[in-house]
Amino acid sequence: MTKQIADFKLVEKRDFGRSVLLRLRSEQALPDIAPGQFVQVRVDGSPSTYLRRPISIHDVDFQQNKITLLVQQVGEGTRHLAAANLGDLINMVFPLGNGFTLPEKGENVLLVGGGIGIAPLFYFAKVLNDKGIKPTLLLGGKTESDLLRLADYQQLGETFVTTEDGSIGEKGFVTMHSVWQKQSFDKIYVCGPKPMMKAVAKLAAEKGVWCEVSLENLMACGLGACLCCVEDTEEGNVCVCKEGPVFNTRRLKW
Amino acid sequence: MTIDLGRGLVLRNPVMTASGTFGYGEEYTDFVDLSQLGGIIVKGTTLNPREGNPYPRMAETPSGMLNCVGLQNKGVQYFIDTIYPRIKDFDTNVLLNLSGSTLEDYVKGAEMIDALDKIPAIELNVSCPNVKQGGMAFGVTCAGISQVVSEVRKIYHKHLMVKLSPNVTNIAEIALAAEAAGADSVSLINTLMGMAIDAERRKPKLSVVTGVGGISNATDAVEFMLAGASAIEIGTANFIDPAVSAKVAWGINEYCERHGFEKVTDLIGALEC
Numbered sequence: 221m222t223k224q225i226a227d228f229k230l231v232e233k234r235d236f237g238r239s240v241l242l243r244l245r246s247e248q249a250l251p252d253i254a255p256g257q258f259v260q261v262r263v264d265g266s267p268s269t270y271l272r273r274p275i276s277i278h279d280v281d282f283q284q285n286k287i288t289l290l291v292q293q294v295g296e297g298t299r300h301l302a303a304a305n306l307g308d309l310i311n312m313v314f315p316l317g318n319g320f321t322l323p324e325k326g327e328n329v330l331l332v333g334g335g336i337g338i339a340p341l342f343y344f345a346k347v348l349n350d351k352g353i354k355p356t357l358l359l360g361g362k363t364e365s366d367l368l369r370l371a372d373y374q375q376l377g378e379t380f381v382t383t384e385d386g387s388i389g390e391k392g393f394v395t396m397h398s399v400w401q402k403q404s405f406d407k408i409y410v411c412g413p414k415p416m417m418k419a420v421a422k423l424a425a426e427k428g429v430w431c432e433v434s435l436e437n438l439m440a441c442g443l444g445a446c447l448c449c450v451e452d453t454e455e456g457n458v459c460v461c462k463e464g465p466v467f468n469t470r471r472l473k474w
Numbered sequence: 475m476t477i478d479l480g481r482g483l484v485l486r487n488p489v490m491t492a493s494g495t496f497g498y499g500e501e502y503t504d505f506v507d508l509s510q511l512g513g514i515i516v517k518g519t520t521l522n523p524r525e526g527n528p529y530p531r532m533a534e535t536p537s538g539m540l541n542c543v544g545l546q547n548k549g550v551q552y553f554i555d556t557i558y559p560r561i562k563d564f565d566t567n568v569l570l571n572l573s574g575s576t577l578e579d580y581v582k583g584a585e586m587i588d589a590l591d592k593i594p595a596i597e598l599n600v601s602c603p604n605v606k607q608g609g610m611a612f613g614v615t616c617a618g619i620s621q622v623v624s625e626v627r628k629i630y631h632k633h634l635m636v637k638l639s640p641n642v643t644n645i646a647e648i649a650l651a652a653e654a655a656g657a658d659s660v661s662l663i664n665t666l667m668g669m670a671i672d673a674e675r676r677k678p679k680l681s682v683v684t685g686v687g688g689i690s691n692a693t694d695a696v697e698f699m700l701a702g703a704s705a706i707e708i709g710t711a712n713f714i715d716p717a718v719s720a721k722v723a724w725g726i727n728e729y730c731e732r733h734g735f736e737k738v739t740d741l742i743g744a745l746e747c
Contacts, residue, residue, distance in 0.1 A: 222504055223504040223505070224504070225505055225715070225716060225717060262714065262715075267536055268536045269534075269536075270534055270535065270536060270537060270538055270539060270714070271534050271539060271713060271714070272713070272714060313505075313716060437529060437530075438529075438530055438532055440532050440534075440539055440541070440710075440713045441495070441501075441712065441713040441716075442713075443497065443501040443502065443716065444497055444501050445494075445495060445496055445497035445501045445502070445712065445713075446494065446495060446532070446541065446543070446713060447494075447517075447526065447531070447543045447546050448530075448531045448532035448541055448543065449529070449532075450526070450529050450531065450546070451529065452528070452529070456525050457525055457526055457528075457529070457546055462501070
């Protein structure tokens with residue numbers, strides 16, 4: 221897939237408190253973008269932010285050359301991004317990484333998202349819908365306000381929810397949801413905090429189900445050059461930015 | 475814009491990409507036409523494969539990043555068998571950065587690289603601070619540098635560039651020792667503050683220096699050249715703008731035109747005080 225470096229104009233912004241949705245439009249036609257790939261965003265005007273920030277691709281509109289990001293404010297870099305104003309130009313290198321392996325038609329697919337990790341599952345679910353696959357979604361958060369755009373996710377497939385405080389859906393973690401007892405799946409895709417992904421990977425392994433996870437190790441180049449973001453795998457240390465961010469859990473030494 | 479660094483290493487322009495910041499060049503071909511560069515210096519390679527340090531390996535700072543990758547690579551033989559065939563026909567100079575923990579590692583590695591037609595130079599890394607035996611032992615004393623450079627020189631017939639550590643009391647002494655032992659040039663990882671000056675000629679004492687460290691635009695590059703560098707390497711800036719190397723090459727050209735320098739070599743050491 222051809223990578224681009226381009227300025228995008230911020231054309232829509234939605235505030236979700238700690239997180240923000242940024243819809244960005246390029247003057248250039250977008251290259252192919254696979255669900256699960258990510259962008260490296262340059263953060264301008266933040267004195268303490270030197271490196272680009274890797275952000276998953278939340279949605280793509282190829283007709284209008286738009287990429288949408290769901291950004292959680294976790295540090296100075298993301299705080300600066302979240303403070304961008306409509307009309308601001310934001311420079312991105314994209315699309316990076318490998319993306320999720322597409323399932324076969326007819327397979328039962330479960331997408332599991334935790335916290336801001338739900339972000340790339342939106343574009344993934346849309347692509348699956350386009351291919352005639354209705355995924356099941358299992359989304360978890362600490363509390364109701366973590367479940368961003370829940371109504372929009374519900375349009376893309378049957379959606380189950382857990383919250384740690386029980387404010388919406390079943391109380392507890394995603395691995396504790398009753399859907400695991402009621403349904404079986406051919407492929408499971410996970411994005412969220414590492415402990416949550418490890419727990420789901422363990423559950424999938426116990427059930428003998430194929431499972432992919434999307435990692436977010438600390439990155440610098442995003443292109444596989446600097447070897448900073450490595451994950452320990454069966455083949456040794458590999459770059460999450462280039463060989464991932466999506467890995468089949470069989471490859472990982474979890 | 476041509477720069478002749480000696481012993482067959484002729485750069486189209488002074489801009490190279492620093493080892494460890496540009497992969498094998500393949501990672502950047504969507505952003506940079508490699509024929510616009512003087513050369514690329516590919517990842518630090520050791521005789522035997524190395525897994526490198528465990529994650530995490532990087533810490534961001536307001537002005538750059540600290541890293542401790544630990545020379546992760548699959549070894550010289552893997553490079554020869556798998557990577558070299560893919561990159562040997564790039565329309566630019568491909569230099570290999572060679573590291574080692576023993577004298578034998580350096581000599582054996584260099585001997586294997588010597589046989590590769592399309593690698594016109596080795597950048598001998600005697601300055602990796604991130605592994606227990608990353609060649610630093612050779613790079614911090616005049617005796618150490620003399621030993622490794624003279625042994626490699628015996629069996630390596632192409633351009634030998636030596637990348638020096640800034641973590642020494644006097645980098646100029648080490649650089650002069652490298653040159654005396656047969657190095658064709660040195661790449662100075664730090665600024666040129668420690669450079670030795672030939673007062674009579676009003677020139678740097680070293681004939682060929684490649685400047686490395688914090689170059690992110692053409693002005694930075696020109697500053698290094700005015701201070702005496704024959705060529706420059708771009709490092710971490712590749713992470714912020716993957717196309718920066720070609721932009722710096724254009725910018726140096728533009729600078730030369732604007733200031734009436736007919737040849738880019740006229741910039742070298744042209745600082746007026």
